[in-house]
Amino acid sequence: MLVELRDPNTIMKLSRLGSFHQSKLSFLRSFLNEFKDWEYKQDLFNLDENGYGEAVYSFKKDKRVYSLVCFANHIKDEERSDRVIATKWDAAFTLHDGVPSKKDIERLKNEVPRQEVGRLSYKELTLSRANKSVRLFNHVTDNLSKGLQPDLNLLSKVGYLYRTTAVYGSGKFGLADRFRIKNREEINGPFRLEMMLVYLVRQFTFDQVNHVAYHKNPKKAVKLDEQISKNLGIGNSTGLGMAPFIVNHPTLLNNWILSREIALKKIREIKDVKKNDSALFVDCVKKSLTNITSWNTDSEYQKNKINNLLKDIQKFLKFIENEFDFTTEYSFNGIYEWLEQETCEECIEYVVSIMMEPYSEITEPLVKEMSSDEEKYFNIPAHRTVEDLRNIIEKKYPNILEINFEKKENNQNFWFISKNKEEPRLADRFEEHGSELEQPLAIARDIKKLYEILMVSKNSQTVSDFLIKNSELRHVVRRVFVVEKFPYSEIQDNTIGKNIMPIDMLRLKLSFFGALKFDPRSDKWLRICMFQGAPLPHELKNYDEQWVYKSNI
Amino acid sequence: MKSFSEIETTVKRATKASGYSWGVAEETAKCVRLLESFGLPGIKHINNYFSERKENSFQNLNLISERNPPSAKPYCPIILGVSFLDQSNSLELLKKIELNNVAYPSIFLAFLSRTSEIIGKKIQINLDKKEIILNFNLNIYSNIANNDFPSIANHLEINFLKNIDSFSEEEWKNLYKLSEDTFVEESDSLKQGGAGAGLTDND
Known part of the structure; x- marks a missing residue:
């Protein structure tokens, strides 16, 4: 059975990215493995x-x-x-x-x-x-x-x-x-x-x-x-310092997400799941409950997500124990399809992470694919045409093209660099000064603007000619050619809308680091914990790979 | 010592602050980083150029041809560079490209160096009787000492070099013959067994 990679237009939405959890692909775990x-x-x-x-x-x-x-x-x-x-x-x-x-x-x-x-x-x-x-x-x-x-x-x-x-x-x-x-x-x-x-x-x-x-x-x-x-x-x-990093390193972001997606696809494609592997998976899900019940936060937003997660994991365990049979073919695919139907995004991504636990042979080669040389993809293929550019946008940004940036709430915020600390910040463009110095992080808005101009440009015009008159869109023209090759390189959401939760962007990155217990202190910063439960340095030569689900406090 | 990462970030911001678009600022930052990594005066020249832009105006050349009209004002090396990069596919078909009055040609050179990599050809430049060779963006060879890189190029001639060997066939043959001394003359049994396949493939 062939399973398709998940659609970037679903996975690259901020609410989904903000529901990611650590996994065997996370950097702190692959660091321990390497050293x-x-x-x-x-x-x-x-x-x-x-x-x-x-x-x-x-x-x-x-x-x-x-x-x-x-x-x-x-x-x-x-x-x-x-x-x-x-x-x-x-x-x-x-x-x-x-x-x-x-x-x-x-x-x-x-x-x-x-x-x-x-x-x-x-x-x-x-x-x-x-x-x-x-x-x-x-x-x-x-x-x-x-x-x-x-x-x-x-x-x-x-x-x-x-x-x-x-x-x-x-x-x-x-x-x-x-x-x-x-x-x-x-x-x-x-x-x-x-x-x-x-x-x-x-x-x-x-x-x-x-x-x-x-x-x-x-x-x-x-x-x-x-x-x-x-x-x-x-x-x-x-x-917020972490947020622009994700936007500014598109091929790296792609390689992180793509590795996760390939791992999931390969696991869903396993026809006969070995008994030991299913047992390890179920054991990790059960033991991970401590990680959820000891996840403390004062944030109502996160408390709500944790409650839903706990409720859904308990429902999932009930399903696994009473209704599900691991001897059926493609059982992890069955589990995934059930999760999509029955649980919240937080729970889907939580279980997807745990699915990787029995499968080092799948995750370890992928760890090596998670770096990127952004330079290689920097040059714009300016000999290509306006038609090419428009076709890629239509194919790769369908949801973004539906956003109406004339509406105030879709254009509410702007990203800037603070003069005092040279750090990225987000502010309301209609309330604060400084939007004329906006950073190029409103990708969705600029893609839409590019598309609108392309719609009234000649199909056969080369990108090189197009850029002569549209130099202000050069940064997004570059991105369009990147997303053509790297499907998970772009956040498929509006990063300047009224309802943006910037911590979703932070959490995406932190989940790949291997962080636990995300504790938002506002919509713009959070606290996390790393290496909780990890082996001490003198234990590294022989440690339990699933330590992350066996923390006692 | 400033890291290349610091150089790239600062040049990008400074370029945007000087009135260019973010996309052009990204290109310029890559180029200055490149010059510095080759040991050429990137920071110095971009700094001088941005300072001069406050006092003087420069000409933008967006569409480059074989012979470009002399301009009363010096050409902006950034717009010229970006245009060259974007039009490289059509420009490489030209035998020679001539430009006059280019401000801070070292900045323009970095764009040409990247072009050399993109089109897969070496580029030779005559800059007011000095010679520069751009080698697939791996290095920039010139007989100009770093401190002597001019702030204006009165005349620039750009040639795309054909992908041909820089040595004679005789020199190659001599070297190849020497390399053959590492090979083993095959006996009949080695011919039979050394490659693991039969001598005919008529199956």
């Missing part, structure tokens, strides 16, 4: 009794070494902010390419804690900072210093000791450009070095909390239980 046989080491741990100072952690294999350099500093409570306007953080980190010399550490000590206003070099690969969850960090150190383990209920409400507020890579602030490292096999997967940084930061938070507790009361202090550590992740606060 599981690397040698992990704590190379330096030079903190004072309050936990301030420097530390270095590394992953090494053959002659290649990646070192996380950490700087923990004292900051006042009033200086602690997750927003991008902050200038001080509890800790700052960089991933250094190789073994940092003393001179390197001295240099980095002056630059890394300053983050965006510091300068890094081509020897550094990623940069980040993080703030303590003060309430939790203090609780854990207090308890450990008294010889007690922390309160698991409290831990489960937060899920991490620190949360990062930005992770930068690819040439930002002087960091190494991608071209310098792109041929390294171990990082042939998107955001692999960012994942490494976050993973090692997680270990630093455990070491720091143990260190502070010990110095508080050397005689009585105990270490944080390994099982508890494992169930703690690293938090992250994310704002």
